Amino acid sequence: MTTDLLKPYKLNNSIELQNRVMMAPLTRCMSDDNLVPTKAMVDYYARRADAGLIISEATIIRPDAQGYPNTPGLFTSEQIQGWKKVTDAVHEKGGKMFAQLWHVGRVAHPYFFDGGDVLAPSAIGVEGSVPRMRELTYQTPKAATIDEIKQLVADYAKAAENALEAGFDGVEIHGANGYLIDQFLHYAANTREDEYGQTPENMSRFALDVVDAVISSVGADKTALRLSPGAYFNMEEDSRDKAVFDFLLAALNERELAYVHGGIFDDSMRFASLDNQTTSEYLRAHYTGNLVGVGSYSFDTAKQAISDNKFDLIAIGRPFIANPDYIIKVTNDEELVAYDESMLSELV
Ligand code: FNR
Numbered sequence: 001m002t003t004d005l006l007k008p009y010k011l012n013n014s015i016e017l018q019n020r021v022m023m024a025p026l027t028r029c030m031s032d033d034n035l036v037p038t039k040a041m042v043d044y045y046a047r048r049a050d051a052g053l054i055i056s057e058a059t060i061i062r063p064d065a066q067g068y069p070n071t072p073g074l075f076t077s078e079q080i081q082g083w084k085k086v087t088d089a090v091h092e093k094g095g096k097m098f099a100q101l102w103h104v105g106r107v108a109h110p111y112f113f114d115g116g117d118v119l120a121p122s123a124i125g126v127e128g129s130v131p132r133m134r135e136l137t138y139q140t141p142k143a144a145t146i147d148e149i150k151q152l153v154a155d156y157a158k159a160a161e162n163a164l165e166a167g168f169d170g171v172e173i174h175g176a177n178g179y180l181i182d183q184f185l186h187y188a189a190n191t192r193e194d195e196y197g198q199t200p201e202n203m204s205r206f207a208l209d210v211v212d213a214v215i216s217s218v219g220a221d222k223t224a225l226r227l228s229p230g231a232y233f234n235m236e237e238d239s240r241d242k243a244v245f246d247f248l249l250a251a252l253n254e255r256e257l258a259y260v261h262g263g264i265f266d267d268s269m270r271f272a273s274l275d276n277q278t279t280s281e282y283l284r285a286h287y288t289g290n291l292v293g294v295g296s297y298s299f300d301t302a303k304q305a306i307s308d309n310k311f312d313l314i315a316i317g318r319p320f321i322a323n324p325d326y327i328i329k330v331t332n333d334e335e336l337v338a339y340d341e342s343m344l345s346e347l348v
Pocket of ligand 1: 024025026027028056057058100174176177226263264265266294295296297315316317318319344
């Protein structure tokens with residue numbers, strides 16, 4: 001059992017991973033001012049190419065998707081070319097990489113896109129300000145019109161197409177952590193009265209529209225989705241949310257995605273709204289495809305969780321920042337360097 005996580009894993013008929021340890025998506029805010037990946041980013045990702053699958057840091061699908069400084073994009077040819085250098089370097093070292101497609105919804109800031117509307121399901125803002133740029137306080141968003149929703153869906157699909165052009169092996173749609181898609185899925189952020197609100201089916205519609213558009217663009221084998229069924233970040237918990245995720249996951253079971261990935265920092269956290277289950281317990285009970293667990297796991301606790309069939313693959317975040325050679329270290333049973341927030345100031 002010791003080495004099972006380090007053996008190849010077939011995600012589906014077209015993608016085989018060299019092991020079951022994924023590098024979690026980790027925003028680093030270090031792309032250049034045109035949101036193009038830099039040489040330092042090429043080297044940073046290439047150093048981690050022995051992960052089973054690298055998920056890129058969240059990458060914005062269009063200008064008004066931005067809520068943090070210097071987060072990379074996938075909507076200009078310069079950005080596509082910049083990512084191509086990253087994926088080439090990862091492939092050269094035998095690795096595989098998905099792009100995480102991102103729109104932050106109500107925590108976007110017009111500072112980043114020269115004014116204009118902040119779009120969200122409903123005109124409900126959150127308190128606070130842009131991390132690293134505290135002077136930029138969050139605004140009350142505008143409820144997206146149906147036409148704007150259709151354009152957003154089309155822009156996710158276009159960004160997925162761009163990701164493949166940039167050499168990515170697939171895409172992970174960022175549906176977690178309180179950003180745009182997650183905002184549609186929770187009652188605290190979605191009070192719409194049209195076909196995108198009020199019922200589990202309607203509240204799941206935007207997520208499923210995006211999933212289906214991305215599948216049409218790149219195929220289900222290359223499409224994955226990250227979800228946070230428990231509200232924990234920029235979102236208030238509501239006992240009605242579970243029914244939305246019950247509906248959504250049943251619909252996803254029909255779609256044969258590459259995988260579904262939990263979005264949580266600590267998977268021992270239990271949510272009252274999920275019948276006191278953890279993120280992975282809840283997802284495992286409702287989703288039948290490949291499930292990626294995440295959230296404060298060590299290699300040993302991940303090994304145990306996978307051998308207990310709690311999920312199929314593990315995503316490792318902070319330890320991968322602290323240990324570019326994470327896979328070598330866990331293979332040789334060597335001690336890991338502890339993660340520290342100060343490590344975020346530099347790409348190593
Ligand atoms: C994150 N996380 C994150 N999640 C995501 O879906 N997209 C992202 O871009 C980011 N960015 C990010 C940056 C930093 C600095 C941290 C620490 C975390 C969450 C991340 O993918 C993961 O879920 C958590 O870090 C929990 O896993 P670990 O770190 O306990 O293994």
